[in-house]
Amino acid sequence: MASAQSGTLYRGREGMWSWVAHRISGMLIFLFLLVHVLDTALVRVSPAAYNEVIGHYKLLVFGFGEIGLVGAILFHALNGLRIILVDFWSQGARRQRMLLWAVVAVWIVLMLGFVPRQLMHMFGA
Secondary structure, X not given: OOXXXXXXXXXXOHHHHHHHXXXXXXXXXXXXXXXXXXXXXXXXXXXXXXXXXXXXXXXXXXXXXXXXHHHHHHHHHHHXXXXXXXXXXXXXXXXXXXXXXXXXXHHHHHHHHHXXXXXXXXOOO
């Protein structure tokens, strides 16, 4: 009889958590795009209302939201490349764990380049 873990890479280990994070980041990006389309369309309905909405985006909470958005986009893109490698590279399934840690390392390096600049923008430095 086969064990409960046979046949999958994603049961309770790094692969499963990357799968979960990929779906969550995808949904967050989708929600951002939906809001972005709606607020941009507002300019045709009422330029004054559009300006008021855009004014709210200067609030500190939205600055931190932008950091989260960039983090989600970077993770989703890098993990998507990892998924392609797992699916189409002959060594991908065997090396999926190492590929995930490579995604995390590249994501951290890219975020270290973005976050300080965004914080300087947010706090006027």
